[in-house]
Amino acid sequence: MDDRPIGVFDSGIGGKTILTATKKLLPSENFIYFGDSKNCPYGDKSDEELKTIVKRAAEFLIEKNVKLIIVACNTATTRMIGFLRESFPGLPFIGTEPAVKPACAKNNNSIFILGTSATIRSKRLNELIKKNIHPSQKIVTFPLVGLAEAIELKDETKINNCLEPLKRNFSKEELSSTDAVVLGCTHYPFVLRELKAYFPNADFIDSGPGVARQTKKVLEKNHLLASAKTPGSVEYYFSKPQE
Ligand code: DGL
Numbered sequence: 439m440d441d442r443p444i445g446v447f448d449s450g451i452g453g454k455t456i457l458t459a460t461k462k463l464l465p466s467e468n469f470i471y472f473g474d475s476k477n478c479p480y481g482d483k484s485d486e487e488l489k490t491i492v493k494r495a496a497e498f499l500i501e502k503n504v505k506l507i508i509v510a511c512n513t514a515t516t517r518m519i520g521f522l523r524e525s526f527p528g529l530p531f532i533g534t535e536p537a538v539k540p541a542c543a544k545n546n547n548s549i550f551i552l553g554t555s556a557t558i559r560s561k562r563l564n565e566l567i568k569k570n571i572h573p574s575q576k577i578v579t580f581p582l583v584g585l586a587e588a589i590e591l592k593d594e595t596k597i598n599n600c601l602e603p604l605k606r607n608f609s610k611e612e613l614s615s616t617d618a619v620v621l622g623c624t625h626y627p628f629v630l631r632e633l634k635a636y637f638p639n640a641d642f643i644d645s646g647p648g649v650a651r652q653t654k655k656v657l658e659k660n661h662l663l664a665s666a667k668t669p670g671s672v673e674y675y676f677s678k679p680q681e
Contacts, residue, residue: 439665443468443673444653445499445507447492449478450590450676452625453510456534459646460508460653461672467663468670470502476677478590481513481554492518496526498675505662506530508653512553512622512645513586516560530660532653536563536622537643542570546617548578550637553622555581563622580607586625597629604636616640 444464446457450473457471477483477491492514499507507529509515509522515533522531536557541549557563558581567577582603588596604613616637621627621644630642657663664670 440505440662441468441664441666442503442505443470443670445470445472445496445502445504446510447472447474447495447499447507447514448509448511448624449473449480449514449586450475450625451628452586452589452623453508453534455624455627455644456508456510456646456649457672459644460650461670463647463650463654464657464664464670466666466668466670467657469672470499470504471672471674472498473674473676475590479513479554479584479587480511480517481556481586485517488514488518489521492522493525496522500526500529502673504529506532506653506657508532508534508649510534510624510649512536512557512624516557516562530656530662532649532656534624534645534649535566536620537645537648538563538566538620539570540648541618541620541643542572542575542577544618544641546641547574548576548612548616549618549620550616550640551577551579551620551622552582552626552633553579554586555583557581557622578608580604582623582626585629586623589625589628597632601629601632601636614638618643621645 519533558579585600619640627644
């Protein structure tokens with residue numbers, strides 16, 4: 439049993455979607471959330487820059503005495519989870535990956551996977567697709583360039599501009615016959631309404647439940663679950679003031 443908090447970080451508000459799912463599954467846990475809005479988007483940063491950025495985020499949470507860190511960002515997970523685990527041995531890190539497995543496990547014929555350029559290009563996403571795809575399924579991967587940043591800025595015009603390429607690259611039939619859309623960036627659940635206009639018949643699948651289950655598993659395995667049965671607390675910190 440361990441009543442220290444769980445640390446969660448992202449390049450801004452996106453990780454809140456992961457936090458919500460984890461809090462739902464583990465209501466007695468305490469959480470410290472760090473939204474690194476100052477450095478959003480992580481996707482634009484070089485490896486060297488990103489190393490400094492994620493190390494600082496982890497150190498901030500470690501100073502708050504966390505027992506585990508959730509990297510609530512697909513981009514940071516893809517590029518930095520190995521570096522973080524090496525830099526802080528002994529501290530469990532949970533990564534966030536696009537929910538390809540649940541999307542493929544269901545009876546979905548046509549699946550879209552959306553994410554940042556870094557996530558869509560990543561070797562890990564390719565591996566996930568190869569491992570989970572059924573022969574009858576068609577999977578399209580597509581980067582929504584600039585969307586995470588536009589969501590962070592709450593800029594409606596920019597958000598709509600970032601979604602436009604869907605219209606330019608795919609026919610209406612293709613979009614409307616899509617059964618499932620994997621939200622491969624933790625910011626994207628915030629624009630579900632806008633995405634639904636493009637994919638009117640799709641189920642939207644995000645990484646929250648998978649990360650929550652994995653967090654529970656790792657806490658159990660390491661005897662780190664909170665002892666309290668009362669609801670836990672959440673503290674929020676941002677590297678730039680939020681409105
Ligand atoms: N929320 C991040 C993700 O899941 C946003 C990407 C970024 O900061 O570049 O990928």
